[in-house]
Amino acid sequence: MASRLQMEGDDSVLLHVTHSNFKTFNADVRFSLQMSVEAVKDKLWKKCGTAVDSMSLELYDDAGSRLALLSDNSAPFGFYSPLNGYRLHIVDLDPSSITSGGWLDDTSLVQKYEISEEDYEKRQGTFRKFKEKLPHQNPTSTSAKVPHNYMENLCTNIKVGDRCQVQPGDKRGVVKYVGQAENLGPGFWVGIQYDEPLGKHDGMVRGTRYFDCPQLHGGIVRPDKVQVGDFPERDLFEEDEI
Known part of the structure; x- marks a missing residue:
């Protein structure tokens, strides 16, 4: 079954890619219709971190209806008739995947190192110390010298x-x-x-x-x-x- 793009002589398609574990992950990615489904998964693995063996792909049309589950890794991508503007959704099947838990998507879940104001003031070579010395060392470097219409x-x-x-x-x-x-x-x-x-x-x-x-x-x-x-x-x- 050849896609309409293939019949028109185009050998690639631009799809919108989403991910089951990332609320903010969305990208427009171009794929060759001659690629195997496994090659498509490998390309997406490099972008999102979901392992090929743990990845399931779903194809949706521009109206949001699911058209196909890309279940045959050996099939050419064009077999599933993707068109420009369709959405390719990545489902991560591995519960222990690095993409699970939301910490890659929501940085508020990551524990951050904090230093007290007192300890920070004791440090030498900090950016704050640099800024304090800058006007005295090089007065022309202050933002007041930059015009309002700069560049x-x-x-x-x-x-x-x-x-x-x-x-x-x-x-x-x-x-x-x-x-x-x-x-x-x-x-x-x-x-x-x-x-x-x-x-x-x-x-x-x-x-x-x-x-x-x-x-x-x-x-x-x-x-x-x-x-x-x-x-x-x-x-x-x-x-x-x-």
Whole structure:
């Protein structure tokens, strides 16, 4: 049974992926229709941590109706007739999986190290001590010297929804915010949702929400670090195809 995409000559499909153990996990991932179901699971394992042997895949159409359970690991993915915009749902069958319990999804469940204010003040070389010395060592470095419209001109060609690449590290993602962020400093900033968990937050910074994205996929940088263009999602864990 060939999918409509195959009959039209397209050999890949872009699906929305969700996970049974992650409330915030959602990603748009492109799959080759020639891949086996097992290869699809292997690709998803590298993104979510659910082992291939413990993974069950369900295919839903764009109306939310379940179309198929991908039960044959040897079958080509195109056998199940996925179309662009359909949802592929990962069910983790292992009760002891690293994805269970919600601690990867909800960082409030993770016990955090805390230090008393008194002990922190006794430490040398802390960021607080650095900030206290900075105005005396380099007065021109204070935020008061940064104009209100700093780097506004660089935002002219950066729009929400643009694919982009961010330096340093050639990190790829989607522009989610362009504008000022006074609690970060004067001037203009660009909010990014990275394709991989290479960020520091979920779009909320210092108590202000600038955009929404999965936890650890968000970053806010200056516009000069952002290049927009044709930067498709790439799997950092996969080897280049031959």
